[in-house]
Amino acid sequence: MRIARFSIDGNVAFGAIEGDKQDELVLDIIKGIPFADFELSGTKVPVSKVRLLPPVLPNKVVAFGRNYAEHAKELGNEVPDAPFAFFKPSTSVIGPGDEIQYPSFSEEVHHEAELAVVIGRMCREVPRERVKDVIFGYTCANDITARDVQRREKQWARAKGFDSSCPLGPWVETDLDASDLTIQLTVNGQQRQLGRTSEMIHSIEDLIVNISEAMTLLPGDVILTGTPAGVGPLNVGDEVAVTIEGIGTLTNKVVKRG
DSSP states (O other): OEEEEEEETTEEEEEEEEOSSGGGOEEEEEESOTTSSOEEEEEEEEGGGSEEOOSOOOSOEEEEESOBHHHHHHTTOOOOSSOEEEEEOGGGEEOTTOEEEEOTTOSOEEEOEEEEEEEOSOBSSOOGGGHHHHEEEEEEEEOOEEHHHHHHHSSOHHHHHSTTOEEEEEEEEOSOOGGGOEEEEEETTEEEEEEEGGGBSSOHHHHHHHHHTTSOBOTTOEEEOOOOSOOEEEOTTOEEEEEETTTEEEEEEEEEOO
């Protein structure tokens, strides 16, 4: 099931996406929130008539770096022996169609296409065999990075945590085997990144076991699983699109920060 979060006439709700053709998609509005047992209301609205929002509002975004060997290599980094985590604040999250604001303190902003895992229930110290039980679904992410700031400051809080640096969407796919999916990214229609989730050094199970040893994960929290090789610069005016097999396409435009 594809679950979207959207606004219409000033109201925010969740809905289940129905249909296959982009211009014919409709939302069946959900009664309540999707992280517990829910019912479909039967009230349907065309996706073209709503504004899609970030599919979740996470309490925290836990991101894992250098989880694809070729990406680590292209930036001259060693492949970590254990998962390497950092955080992006909730204020970094934007949705499909929202603008990526080029930060005033950087001159080298990069795209990073990633599979995002959405947590479905409160959990801690999750055993490997129970990881699938705590996953709500999957969505597309773009770990926007101020690369020059990352190199200069070493600590990544500003480089990866600035406002609009975490596009998510367009919806959450709840019924998906994410172990071997194609991830690709285009800038202005030209392919920049192409990889598969099977190329991850540390699996989704590894990542969730690792981070849940340290902290409680809450419904709606997001885990970013790393990016394939091919990261590169974005400029004001660029349109960047992340497409993941079985999920969909997340598109955003880069603008000058106002």
